[in-house]
Amino acid sequence: MAELGATSIDVAASDLAGNLSHCHEEPADVTSGPDVVLSRVAELFDEILAQIPPGTNVWGIGLGLPGPVEFETSTPVSPPIMPGWDGYDVRGFFGSRFQVPVWVDNDVNVMALGELRGGTATGHRDFVFVKVGTGIGAGLVSRGELHRGAQGCAGDIGHAAVGTSDVLCRCGQHGCLEALAGGYALARDGLGLARAGTSALLSQALSDGREVSAQTVIWAAQHGDPAARELVVASARLLGESLARLVNFFNPSLILIGGGVASAGDMYLAEVRQSVIARSLPLATRSLQIARSPLGDRAGLRGAAFMVVDELLSPERLAAADVAAS
Structure with a gap:
């Protein structure tokens, strides 16, 4: 999972219950452009993968970006503080490298999801x-x-x-x-x-x-x-x-x-x-x-994890899997 802010990168691994591990935060400048920033995120993902037990299944990648995102395509759309990101294929960038499904949303949406599913907003x-x-x-x-x-x-x-x-x-x-x-x-x-x-x-x-x-x-x-x-x-x-x-x-x-x-x-x-x-x-x-928010900086990472779980277990995806299996 990753949450990008205007001036920072947060990454972590998560299980299917939203429990985070291998959390890491570092400064970053989103105006450096998607190639620079996402390449660094990919490097951090590689470092996490090197630390988790061999044979662990990776089911998906979730990211939060500090700007408007068309959720269906995981594409940033005219983000005001992110020059060079408009229309960038974030899903393709990570999907081709890690060979898993990728979902991207606005950072505040994943924070809201993190609080809804595992924080003060529960209920x-x-x-x-x-x-x-x-x-x-x-x-x-x-x-x-x-x-x-x-x-x-x-x-x-x-x-x-x-x-x-x-x-x-x-x-x-x-x-x-x-x-x-x-x-x-x-x-x-x-x-x-x-x-x-x-x-x-x-x-x-x-x-x-x-x-x-x-x-x-x-x-x-x-x-x-x-x-x-x-x-x-x-x-x-x-x-x-x-x-x-x-x-x-x-x-x-x-x-x-x-x-x-x-x-x-x-x-x-x-x-x-x-x-x-x-x-x-x-x-x-x-x-x-x-x-x-009591979850603070972890709300976005947890929300990104729940976003991936929700999409993996969505009725549409499960139905497609049943069709493929038959």
């Missing part, structure tokens, strides 16, 4: 998983099933317009939620504070030669820097306002928030909750729970 038939990392996306579960939409891009809330802002998003549009509240936005605005001397801790970090990233801004906010804290709280407020629209429309019983920005903790979650409640119908929030 919830209608819930939303939100990843706030470099970008922002949502995985939707309706009536106990992952809702991908007609072309696989359901839940792409990061590119919904927020107010009338003229901030340019990496997708080419102006005023997207991601451009104002995602990890990329926190890093950009935090660097601005550091250079202007508005944030003492961020200015010191810059003077010390440290990168002013989203995590640096969160660190400064958690250590009492008022300007950094306002950036984090403003991000949470915008996310909450956007989620309120989803709550009124979709009426979930649970919202789980994951991704690096969610590591800001209680100050972030409290502002999200307050914004959602303030802008949602009372009936929609009567029993709504909003919490941080």
Whole structure:
């Protein structure tokens, strides 16, 4: 299994029950292109295969990508932060190398599936998983099933317009939620504070030669820097306002928030909750729970495993196997 983020690669092996082993994480840059990134993933898969007992059957490969994916073909479609990936044959890349079936989905969808099948969302038939990392996306579960939409891009809330802002998003549009509240936005605005001397801790970090990233801004906010804290709280407020629209429309019983920005903790979650409640119908929030994803970075890997299991055991695939056997 593999989950690719904008700046990282996570890989693991899994049994058919979703139990992970041989987990490995390392930095990566998705903008390096599919040949570079997927070749590294293939190398990591080879390393895992060399460590598992000889004769172990490998039944399939599951991957999560940080952009829209047409699930039927496992093909990325115009991913805003993934230059060179549009239309790339990810399934063919791995299928030809490992000779097993391959399934690919959006990273937030596999995270939602991981929480649904083996996490806090177990038992919830209608819930939303939100990843706030470099970008922002949502995985939707309706009536106990992952809702991908007609072309696989359901839940792409990061590119919904927020107010009338003229901030340019990496997708080419102006005023997207991601451009104002995602990890990329926190890093950009935090660097601005550091250079202007508005944030003492961020200015010191810059003077010390440290990168002013989203995590640096969160660190400064958690250590009492008022300007950094306002950036984090403003991000949470915008996310909450956007989620309120989803709550009124979709009426979930649970919202789980994951991704690096969610590591800001209680100050972030409290502002999200307050914004959602303030802008949602009372009936929609009567029993709504909003919490941080306890599975964290492992949710996507577990979800990718469950995706493979579900597809291997799908009625269509089993029926085809019966026909072939007869």
